Amino acid sequence: MSLLGSMTTAISGLAAQSRALGHVSDNVANSQTVGFKRVDTNFTSWLTRSNLRLHMPGSVEARPDYTNTVQGTVEQVENPLAMAIAGQGFFSVAQARGGQGDDVVFDDRQFFTRAGDFAMDRDGYMVNGSGYYLEGWQIQQNGEPDRTNLGPIRISELVYNPQPTSGIDLAANLPANVATVAAVPGAAPWAPTEEPVSSVIQIFDDLGNQQQVTLDWWRLDVDTWRLRITPDGDTIAPVDGIFADIDFGGQITAGPPAVDAPAGTISAITPLSATTGTVPINEGEPAELGFTANYGYGDQTISIGLGGFGLPTGLTSYSGTEYSVRDLSQDGVPLGSFSGVTVRENGDVAVNYDNGQTRVVARVPVVAFNDPDKLQRLDGQAFMRTVESGEARVTDAATNGVGKLVTGSIERSNVDIAAEFSKLILAQRAYTSNTRIVTAADEMLQDTINMKR
Template identity: 60%
Template sequence: MSLFGSLTTAISGLTAQSRALGDISDNVANSQTVGYKRVDTSFISYVTTSNASVNEPGAVVARPDYTNNIQGTVQASENSLALAISGQGFFSVAAQRGTLNGQPVFDDRQFFTRAGDFKLDQDGYLVNGSGYYLQGWPSDAAGNPDRTTLKPIQISKQVFNPVATSQIDLAATLPANAATGTTNTTQASVYDSLGELHAVNLTFAKTAADKWSLSLNAPGAATPAIGTVELNFGPTTLAGAASGTLASFSGATGTIVPPTSSALNDAANLTFTADFGQGPQAVTLALGQFGVAKGLTQYTSNSSNPEITVTNLAQDGVPLGAFRDLTMQENGDVVVNYTNGQSRVIDRVPLVAFNDPEQLQRLDGQAFMRTPESGEARVTDAATNGVGKLVTGSIESSNVDIAAEFTKLIVAQRAYSANTKVVTASDEMLQDTINMRR
């Protein structure tokens, strides 16, 4: 009985070592595969009879020991759209199952991967080297993700429509020691609704101590002269106002409209209207706050020829912009950049966590599927709720150690050879037993 048992046990050893060799060969072959997780081998013994008096030969079975949650080395990539996960978690990806009207149709099942070598395909989708489509939460105009919807990320290369200027911000210092009648001019830029750039001249003329006249003129407008308004500085007209700060407006003409309130700390904003050929366009000129040394102020200049000192002159509104490129942020935001300097967040890449990622079902292309044993997929923001952080412009390499695999290869080869010798010896002994009848 033991001879037959030893023979079958040795054969089970051959089978087990063959499977171990298969796992090793799989690991070595995929040592350079992005996001690949190696498969180790666990050996399990089966017992027939084992007690204090006798131990009958049993068997051995090889079982795969997955390393789905063991990190591979994160390496920098020349691909700016590549993503790696430092820590736990997976990307949610979709698989294409066909096309309809030239566009991909996706499998209803949910897939997961650590292979983040994503690139834009011809349809504007982010696809990794194995053909899986990266999924994300679509974002609204303010960049806030809709966490109730998860879908493949598709980049639209449409233009960024022009935005008309609605506000000009001015921070400047007028020279308090300038002679009455002194004028200083600075120029602001305004975009109309078609994205065309126009100039608005802001001319400051000193009319008396702590008093200046501001004239607005738009050479390209239907009516160039916009209007004038008096600027009063200091505490004379506003109790509590600091010296040199804007205290009030008066005598507005043309289309210039002062604010309804000029109390201390209120916004010192003037509104004017100009027509650049697309109809009346209302623009707010923000000059800081009343009584506060912010925005437009008046202080003595050390220059022999005192002039206005502009520290900030900026406006909103942008011209037409074409698609320039795409960038990935560490929080998962997918940002489209345009040639007019504007950017737009269109999606956010979440990460997916499992209670037992070792129990995920492995698929082709370094992908996985959920199983009852792995637990439910928890979709969450990067660096929260048990998932790692995103590393942009990087990929996660295979977690295979070639040196360790060669060591396992030698051990498996020797163990296999040893089992063949047991088979040979058992066969010879059985043959001797059969020959006893002769």
């Protein structure tokens, strides 16, 4: 009869509102949890019998309504390894099952999270506050990420090995308005007694020791300058010096057709002593001068880039009385020690060293699903893929519809306290109302029983 049905329906209402209250309680408790996604309540009606003439009371069921796609507030923090996703997507993470250091054993299952409060642990892994290990693509020797292999990111490159200098780049203007130097018969190559214009650069040998190289210039005639290279500490430099002549504004190639360099630009390099020089075939080809030094650890070949033949870049000889250097750099690197880790907006994890160098060791991808709300929830704001959620699509950040990475930030919970208290009031009132239905049905059943008296 309807009295018993009414009581049963009211009891189901009590159970449904209790579940709704539990969702509100969970949301409020996690209002400050990083990456937490609130759970709303979806009430579903179940009918016993209903047609045009009769409707029997049924029941109500409270189901969780997940909000995994609702963005939480992105907040900037001081942690350089923290990340937030602005948009759709998740971080791929792993869970450790035991061990430490090189012997850490990870669960074969794949997990996902929005909690990006990552920090480096004692073993060099990037771990968030819930203990999940961030996964990424390792960087190959060609500088590109290996997108076929996704695994926990570990920072183990704590030392940057020294790299000997192999190239020097010089961009300068040799003043065309200074006096030429008189020739010395029978002494070629030679270093004139006049004061040269000079450049000094620090380079590095095979062990990362700093060495000094001096470049001295004399103007021989209108279009020719003589260069002396002096690598201090070199054991194989000729006694009379390392020399080469640089011509400006002459013929680059005899052709056909003949090609002339514009005035003030390099037209030829003439090696004189212990040097090598490039011979141009076409205008614009790199103008390079090479020499070999030895600091006690084997021969070290070094090239000096002077720009391009016939181009007003690199080394030029235009008007002026002062030697002006625009750029003088080299590619050697001293020994470096670990100084920190940063994450770039494209997901690259870069290790910084105290020698000014940076090495990218991994890239953090973003994982997307067709229906993220159907993911299976786990402890620690983590999720697992389900059949209903669809396959995991791993891709670079800010591509293929996934969100951007916001570095140095975290995503706060998407819980709105004001909205939750509104739901709390409604759940409380609905629960109380259902108790009144139970009380009324009980009294009416009691009246029915008393009828036989």
